[in-house]
Amino acid sequence: MILRSLLLATCIILSVSCKNEIKKEVENTSEAKQTVIETLQNPATGNSTLPRLFSNGSQLFLSWVEQKDSVSLLKYSVMARGAWQKPVMVTSGADWFVNWADFPAIAENNGNILTSFLQKSAEGTYTYDVKLNLFTSGRSDTSKEKWKKNFILHDDGTKSEHGFVSMIPSGPDGFFVSWLDGRHTSGGHDTHDGHSEGGAMTLRGAVVTAEGEITQEFELDSRVCDCCGTSAAMTSKGPVVVYRDRSGDEIRDVSIVRWEAGAWTAPKTVAADDWKIAGCPVNGPAVDAKGDALAVAWFTAPQGEGDIKVAFSSNGGVSFGRSFRIDGENANGRVDVVMLNQEAAAVLWMEPRGEETVLQLIKVNIHGYTEPPVTIAITSVERTSGFPQMELVGDTLYLAWTEVEENSKSIKTASVAISDL
Numbered sequence: 001m002i003l004r005s006l007l008l009a010t011c012i013i014l015s016v017s018c019k020n021e022i023k024k025e026v027e028n029t030s031e032a033k034q035t036v037i038e039t040l041q042n043p044a045t046g047n048s049t050l051p052r053l054f055s056n057g058s059q060l061f062l063s064w065v066e067q068k069d070s071v072s073l074l075k076y077s078v079m080a081r082g083a084w085q086k087p088v089m090v091t092s093g094a095d096w097f098v099n100w101a102d103f104p105a106i107a108e109n110n111g112n113i114l115t116s117f118l119q120k121s122a123e124g125t126y127t128y129d130v131k132l133n134l135f136t137s138g139r140s141d142t143s144k145e146k147w148k149k150n151f152i153l154h155d156d157g158t159k160s161e162h163g164f165v166s167m168i169p170s171g172p173d174g175f176f177v178s179w180l181d182g183r184h185t186s187g188g189h190d191t192h193d194g195h196s197e198g199g200a201m202t203l204r205g206a207v208v209t210a211e212g213e214i215t216q217e218f219e220l221d222s223r224v225c226d227c228c229g230t231s232a233a234m235t236s237k238g239p240v241v242v243y244r245d246r247s248g249d250e251i252r253d254v255s256i257v258r259w260e261a262g263a264w265t266a267p268k269t270v271a272a273d274d275w276k277i278a279g280c281p282v283n284g285p286a287v288d289a290k291g292d293a294l295a296v297a298w299f300t301a302p303q304g305e306g307d308i309k310v311a312f313s314s315n316g317g318v319s320f321g322r323s324f325r326i327d328g329e330n331a332n333g334r335v336d337v338v339m340l341n342q343e344a345a346a347v348l349w350m351e352p353r354g355e356e357t358v359l360q361l362i363k364v365n366i367h368g369y370t371e372p373p374v375t376i377a378i379t380s381v382e383r384t385s386g387f388p389q390m391e392l393v394g395d396t397l398y399l400a401w402t403e404v405e406e407n408s409k410s411i412k413t414a415s416v417a418i419s420d421l
Contacts, residue, residue, distance in 0.1 A: 035374045035420040042400070043077040043087045044411040049384065050103035051400035051411045055391035056169075060398050063090075063106040063115060064411055065098060072096045074104055074117050074133075079393075090133050091150055095120045097128040100383040101227065101282045102163040109169035111137030112210050116167065116177075119150075122159035130154060130162045130179055134212045148212035154204070155214070156183040161201070164284065166232040168239065173210040176239045178203065178220070178230045185226075201226040203243055203257075205264075220257045221245065221267050228252075229284030229387070235292050235316035242270065242287040242296050244280075252277050254285045254298045256317050271311050271323040275302040283333040288345065292316040295345035299333030306331040308349045312366045314342075324368035327351055327360070332381055336390045338397065340418050346397055348390045350379065357381040359388050359401060363421035371421060376414060380404040395419065 044051070047067045054061040062084075063076040073092040078085045097118040104117045113135040118128045130153040138144030154162055160182035170176035186198025200223035207216040220241060228244035238259030245255035245267060252275050255267040270285075285298035294313040299306060308327035311320040332350040339345050344365040351360050359376040376399055379385050388401040397416045402409055 035416060037374070037376060038415045040398075040413040040415055041084075042411060042413040043084045044075070047409055048411050049402045049409050050098070050100075050386055051389055051402065051413075052104060052106050053389040053391040053398060053400050054106050054108060055393050055398070056108050058393065059108070060391060060393050061106050061108055061113070062400060062411075062413070063104055065104060065117075067098070070094045072098050072117075074115060076106055076113070076115065079398075090115050091117065091131075093117075093119060097126075097163070099163075100386045101229065103386065105165045105167045107167040107169060107175055109171075109175060109210075110173040111139055112173050112175075113137075114167055114175045114177075114208060116153070116165045118163050124159065126161040126182075127159045128162065130165055132177075132208065132212070134208070134210075136210055136212075151212060153177060153179065153206070153208075153214060154181060154183075154217075156181070158183045160185050161226070164227070164229045166230045166241070167208075168232050168234050170207055170234065170239065175208045176205065176232060176234070177208055178205040178232050178239075178241045178243075180204075180224065180226070180230065180243075181219075182226070200224070200246070203230065203241065205232075205239070205241060218264055220264055221255065223248075225252055225280050227280045227282050231285055231287045233287045233289035233294065235289050235294065237292070237316050240287065240289070240294070240317045242285045242298075244284055244298075245269070250276050250278055252281065253300070254296065256287075256296070258317050260316075270296050270298075270320055271309065273300040273302050273309070275300050277301075281333075283335075286335050286337040288337050288339040289316070290339045290342055293339060293342040294320075295337050295339050295347075296320070297335045297337035297345070297347045297349075299331065299335055299349070305329075306333060308333065308335060308347065308351075310337065310345065310347055310364055312343075312345070314366075321366065322368075324364065326362055326364055326370060326373075328373070332357060334387045336388060338390050338392045340392065340421075346390065346392075346418070346421060348376070348388055348399065350381070350385075350388065352381070357385075359399070361390075361397075361399070361416065361421070363418070374416065374421065376416075377401065377403075377412065384409060392418070397421075 184199030203221040225244035
């Protein structure tokens with residue numbers, strides 16, 4: 001009897017102790033969820049737009065375009081140990097195609113840095129080429145540092161649209177690049193909301209070596225949406241590309257292609273939204289990977305209301321679980337996504353709030369569970385506000401976007417600790 005009483009008392013004490021520990025954990029969690037958004041200074045000055053972020057895990061790269069009268073200047077800077085280095089002026093020109101949705105890309109691999117920009121090839125509105133600039137670091141030997149300047153990505157020679165570039169590190173010191181290629185469209189089209197009278201826009205990919213050679217070029221899809229951006233990520237099996245596809249009856253769902261066993265797979269739909277639309281929504285998807293864990297985020301509007309969706313894959317994009325809608329109401333899109341770990345991702349997008357438009361950030365896991373979204377900033381729905389960007393360095397998310405004022409545009413940056421999401 002005495003033993004039974006002692007056991008009961010022990011259980012009660014342990015139960016109270018456990019409840020207290022749980023209460024403390026909840027309280028600590030609640031305190032941790034007080035999200036701190038730290039506004040950061042950045043090196044972009046003057047009339048600057050089109051920010052693009054890239055992270056190699058320990059360093060953050062920011063590229064942007066500065067406009068001086070009729071001349072465009074492509075610059076980048078590197079944040080290392082919390083401080084921005086002196087900006088590097090990559091190249092400039094008065095004959096560029098500068099567009100809110102089709103902007104330069106940047107990537108780094110083992111000290112080599114690859115950037116892109118768009119240069120007009122003819123008088124048509126959407127006739128331009130993708131040009132690349134490659135800085136080779138020479139690694140520890142600075143005497144071997146060199147630039148290969150303003151070389152063309154594609155060799156078709158057509159006066160048509162080429163753009164919407166994504167680039168990621170590939171191999172020990174090279175890069176994989178994907179882009180939309182209009183070589184079959186007979187001279188491009190008049191607006192980014194419609195389609196050409198000629199053939200279809202295609203999706204292509206290639207490898208750029210550390211010497212600046214274009215190799216292993218493939219057509220990845222023979223018919224895609226003309227002006228929705230591409231996004232690429234590297235899995236343990238090789239690169240994957242996500243993009244807005246275009247069926248013969250104008251279904252514009254998001255598809256994925258994968259490099260596997262030395263070949264590209266056939267396109268596969270990530271989620272069947274069945275969005276039928278006659279013109280291009282200019283709103284591409286985003287993808288990120290950690291090993292074979294993959295997250296894809298995208299905008300869709302099959303019922304007329306803008307939705308932000310996310311889907312996860314645990315096998316490098318071979319298959320996906322169900323998709324989850326994560327926005328609050330009639331979102332504008334312009335998404336970005338970053339994998340935080342094997343089972344969770346952060347998603348960034350634009351969404352209306354009353355008379356304003358805000359940048360929303362949310363953490364979502366593979367089961368669709370989320371905390372309330374975090375409002376990063378008030379922005380503009382105008383096209384000149386472009387596409388917000390997000391990258392992870394260590395345990396901190398870095399964000400960049402374009403702020404549009406009455407007579408000027410500038411790039412804003414901020415950071416959020418992932419423990420706060």
